[in-house]
Amino acid sequence: MAIKNKELPALKIGEHQPKYPIIQGGMGIMVSGPRLATAVAAAGGIGTIASVGLAASSDDFDLSLGPKEISGRNQQILARYVKEAKEASNGGVIAVNCMCALSDYEDLVRTSCEAGADVIISGAGLPLKLPQLAEGHPNTALVPIVSSVKAAGLILNRWLKHYSRIPDAFVVETPNTAGGHLGARNEDEALDGKFSLREVVPALVKYIRDLGLNIPVIAAGGIWDASDIDDAIEMGASGVQMGTRFAATEEGDASDRFKEAYVEATDKDVVLLKSPCGLPGRAIMSPLLERYFSNTLEKMSCRAGCLSHCICKLQHETFCIADALVSAYRGDWENGLFFCGTNVSKVKSIMKVKELMQELVADFRLPEPSLEPAR
Numbered sequence: 295m296a297i298k299n300k301e302l303p304a305l306k307i308g309e310h311q312p313k314y315p316i317i318q319g320g321m322g323i324m325v326s327g328p329r330l331a332t333a334v335a336a337a338g339g340i341g342t343i344a345s346v347g348l349a350a351s352s353d354d355f356d357l358s359l360g361p362k363e364i365s366g367r368n369q370q371i372l373a374r375y376v377k378e379a380k381e382a383s384n385g386g387v388i389a390v391n392c393m394c395a396l397s398d399y400e401d402l403v404r405t406s407c408e409a410g411a412d413v414i415i416s417g418a419g420l421p422l423k424l425p426q427l428a429e430g431h432p433n434t435a436l437v438p439i440v441s442s443v444k445a446a447g448l449i450l451n452r453w454l455k456h457y458s459r460i461p462d463a464f465v466v467e468t469p470n471t472a473g474g475h476l477g478a479r480n481e482d483e484a485l486d487g488k489f490s491l492r493e494v495v496p497a498l499v500k501y502i503r504d505l506g507l508n509i510p511v512i513a514a515g516g517i518w519d520a521s522d523i524d525d526a527i528e529m530g531a532s533g534v535q536m537g538t539r540f541a542a543t544e545e546g547d548a549s550d551r552f553k554e555a556y557v558e559a560t561d562k563d564v565v566l567l568k569s570p571c572g573l574p575g576r577a578i579m580s581p582l583l584e585r586y587f588s589n590t591l592e593k594m595s596c597r598a599g600c601l602s603h604c605i606c607k608l609q610h611e612t613f614c615i616a617d618a619l620v621s622a623y624r625g626d627w628e629n630g631l632f633f634c635g636t637n638v639s640k641v642k643s644i645m646k647v648k649e650l651m652q653e654l655v656a657d658f659r660l661p662e663p664s665l666e667p668a669r
């Protein structure tokens with residue numbers, strides 16, 4: 295292999311440095327819970343807990359709860375998961391993914407910091423106020439997810455002006471291939487080559503360097519194997535974030551039926567849809583999506599009040615995304631929304647996290663351990 299013996303970059307995010315520059319991306323609802331995050335962190339990567347919909351996915355979820363109680367439960371469960379994962383991963387690096395589009399976004403960020411999360415990774419909107427929400431927690435590194443240099447520039451300028459702080463890293467997630475909600479205005483834009491990793495990663499690395507700053511850039515979307523990691527490094531990335539491959543591991547928190555849907559999916563089953571929050575999303579064609587595309591969905595009411603802007607909540611259109619994602623997590627093929635990246639068709643079996651990590655790094659040389667603190 296051409297990459298044999300090439301050195302992996304040392305990924306320093308704030309004061310945290312995992313053994314390998316590999317982040318398992320946050321995947322909601324409960325596709326990346328504490329079990330997956332712990333396994334990845336213990337295997338030398340950064341494990342991310344997705345903070346969305348935790349109350350709605352719990353077995354004792356009560357449909358009669360109001361938004362305030364649901365938000366309180368979300369926070370309680372999240373705090374417990376972060377503490378569990380920190381403890382069980384034996385000093386591994388644990389991140390929490392907080393999406394700006396969530397109605398209790400601010401509380402989820404604060405709870406993550408208080409519970410001891412090492413890193414907050416935040417996208418699905420621009421995390422312009424993130425440093426303010428994480429105030430008092432200087433050890434929690436802050437990482438925005440962007441799909442363009444323009445978005446990264448807006449965040450950087452705002453953080454410098456208002457908080458005299460720069461992001462500890464940027465994740466560039468390309469809507470061309472990534473799973474879940476995508477950073478694009480519509481389905482056409484999601485496929486536009488100007489948002490490819492090859493366009494955006496080198497441009498963002500140069501933008502940051504030209505400002506005289508040192509901020510690691512992490513590539514996400516369509517990373518499958520060591521050769522993709524090598525490509526990302528060649529583009530200037532200091533690490534990668536991977537979702538789809540980790541969702542289909544033994545330790546992935548979703549049901550076996552969810553993972554089977556990944557193993558069975560072919561290229562032509564991967565579709566783009568407009569999610570109730572207005573963003574495009576990528577998922578496996580399923581009975582729910584057949585009803586959605588043929589306009590035969592039954593009207594649904596809002597189940598968990600999870601999004602600040604939602605056309606199901608406001609106009610009873612489309613479907614309840616919390617309900618659809620919880621159904622997928624539980625393995626309800628008829629009613630679930632099975633988010634995935636374009637790589638889903640390559641999933642042929644369910645691996646253990648440790649084996650996957652070993653496969654990803656086997657041909658690289660490890661970075662020299664850093665003697666300096668990261669900041």
Ligand SMILES: Cc1cc2nc3c(=O)[nH]c(=O)nc-3n(C[C@H](O)[C@H](O)[C@H](O)COP(=O)(O)O)c2cc1C
Pocket residue numbers: 318319320321322323325344346391393417418439467471472473474475514515516517535536537538539541632633634635636637
């Ligand atoms: C099932 C699934 C759920 C996801 N949920 C979230 C989420 O809650 N928040 C988020 O920022 N990204 C989410 N993502 C995106 C991943 O964190 C990751 O960046 C992306 O999947 C990378 O692309 P890949 O799947 O091709 O590796 C999700 C992806 C998948 C596959």
